[in-house]
Amino acid sequence: MSLPAVLIVVAALFCVGLYGALSQQVVVMVMMGLELMLNAVILAVAAVLWFLAPQIDGAVLLLVVLAAMTVEMAMGFAVATVLHRSRQSDMTDMAADLAG
Amino acid sequence: MGVLSTVAFWVLAGVAVVFGALVFRVDSMARATYCLAASFVAVAVVLVLFRQDYLGVVTALMMIMEMAIMAVYMVMFMGMNPALMPMSMVHGRRTALGLSVGLFVVLTVGVLLVPWPSRRGTPIADVTRALGESIMGPKMLVMLTVSPVLFATIVAALVLAMPRGRYDRLGDDLRRRPPTDPQRGGVGR
Numbered sequence: 001m002s003l004p005a006v007l008i009v010v011a012a013l014f015c016v017g018l019y020g021a022l023s024q025q026v027v028v029m030v031m032m033g034l035e036l037m038l039n040a041v042i043l044a045v046a047a048v049l050w051f052l053a054p055q056i057d058g059a060v061l062l063l064v065v066l067a068a069m070t071v072e073m074a075m076g077f078a079v080a081t082v083l084h085r086s087r088q089s090d091m092t093d094m095a096a097d098l099a100g
Numbered sequence: 101m102g103v104l105s106t107v108a109f110w111v112l113a114g115v116a117v118v119f120g121a122l123v124f125r126v127d128s129m130a131r132a133t134y135c136l137a138a139s140f141v142a143v144a145v146v147l148v149l150f151r152q153d154y155l156g157v158v159t160a161l162m163m164i165m166e167m168a169i170m171a172v173y174m175v176m177f178m179g180m181n182p183a184l185m186p187m188s189m190v191h192g193r194r195t196a197l198g199l200s201v202g203l204f205v206v207l208t209v210g211v212l213l214v215p216w217p218s219r220r221g222t223p224i225a226d227v228t229r230a231l232g233e234s235i236m237g238p239k240m241l242v243m244l245t246v247s248p249v250l251f252a253t254i255v256a257a258l259v260l261a262m263p264r265g266r267y268d269r270l271g272d273d274l275r276r277r278p279p280t281d282p283q284r285g286g287v288g289r
Contacts, residue, residue: 001106004211009113011207013139015200016120022196024124025189028173032136035166036120042159043116043143050150052216054223056234060242062155063235066162067246071253073166077173078260085263090177093191 003051007044014040025091027083031076038069105149112149116142124190129174137167154228 013036020033042065049058084090119138126132140163147156190196224230235243259265269279278284 001109003216006109006113007211008208009117011204011211012117013120013143014207015204016117016124018203019196019200020124022199023190023193025191026129028129028170028177029124029132029189032123032132032170035136036123036139039116039120039140039143042155043146046147046150046152046155049152050223052219054219054221056224056227056230057239059152059155059227059231060234060239062152063231064242064246066155066158067250070162071249073169074253074257075260077169078257080173080177081261084177091189 003047006047006051010040010044010047013037013043025093027076027080027090027092030092031073031080034072034076035069038065038072041065042069109146109149112142112146115139116146130171133167133170133174136170137164140164140167151223151227154231 017033017036017038017040020036021030022033024030024033042062045058045062045065049055049062080090083095087094089095116139119135119142122135123132123139126135141160144156144160144163147153147159266274269281270276271280
């Protein structure tokens with residue numbers, strides 16, 4: 001096992017998540033894609049921490065990524081709730097007017 | 101790392117990627133949720149292999165709880181039995197696939213071409229203790245930033261998710277009497 005090998009796995013995870021975030025219509029499924037991408041970031045930071053610079057700064061960064069994931073999850077669920085209440089739908093296409 | 105750790109890593113990496121891909125291939129959101137949970141748990145175990153015990157356990161616990169919440173959301177919002185009713189709700193599939201495959205190729209080529217340096221220093225013996233001492237000491241600014249952000253998230257999520265709050269009932273100055281309720285409460289209604 002080497003750093004490039006782990007990072008290729010990271011790239012695969014990230015790109016699978018990107019595909020999901022771009023292609024899915026249901027808000028919760030889009031969130032799943034975003035979370036897979038954050039999952040890849042977690043693995044990347046842990047790998048760099050282990051293979052390159054085993055210092056505590058990287059672990060602190062991992063903690064921040066986990067916090068970002070928590071915020072994304074909570075706000076995503078809240079937005080899905082509002083969307084469903086106001087438009088009786090959980091599809092991103094039904095909320096296209098919110099873009100930009 | 102020994103041979104056993106290497107084998108474990110490749111098995112877990114395979115599980116993480118395959119189940120991650122299955123999230124967008126399976127027929128129901130229930131199965132998609134289980135697949136995402138499996139992918140996250142695999143990555144969490146890899147974190148433990150990299151001696152990030154605390155963060156690995158936190159990741160696994162957090163993701164299992166989140167997947168449970170997601171399952172509840174599916175039942176609430178999808179209006180169907182998600183385990184029995186196949187679904188495929190995608191848009192721009194070819195574009196998304198092209199972008200993802202293209203990015204994967206670019207990232208892989210980059211990873212293989214970069215001359216990675218060798219490791220500086222030795223792994224910390226007790227990462228959990230060092231992390232705790234760090235965020236309560238020299239890295240306290242991280243905690244001071246993350247804490248209000250998480251608190252603001254709680255407030256914002258509650259405000260968004262609540263159907264009616266006190267300002268809906270009592271007006272912007274909270275002085276409206278009687279409050280505007282769909283149905284009057286109390287004695288004699």
